[in-house]
Amino acid sequence: MVRTKLQRCIDCGEYGLGENCKSCNGKMVAVAPLKYSPEDPQGARRRQRVDAGSDEWVDSLPTPRKVIKGEEE
Numbered sequence: 864m865v866r867t868k869l870q871r872c873i874d875c876g877e878y879g880l881g882e883n884c885k886s887c888n889g890k891m892v893a894v895a896p897l898k899y900s901p902e903d904p905q906g907a908r909r910r911q912r913v914d915a916g917s918d919e920w921v922d923s924l925p926t927p928r929k930v931i932k933g934e935e936e
């Protein structure tokens with residue numbers, strides 16, 4: 864059984880199966896989601912690594928509200 868991963872162009876968002884976009888010849892990336900476990904067995908270690916909860920960690924978080932506002936204006 865051959866499993867073909869759906870690809871998506873990172874430039875224009877076109878879906879396809881090749882390595883390059885048929886529309887703009889941009890790079891295609893696999894759409895398949897990353898492996899995810901709701902139990903997150905490595906969560907505690909990961910949070911400790913990034914020092915979650917500290918002021919530095921809060922400052923390092925992305926701020927989607929600002930980005931969205933900037934794109935709309």
Ligand SMILES: [Zn+2]
Nearest residue numbers: 872875884887
């Ligand atoms: Zn494209």
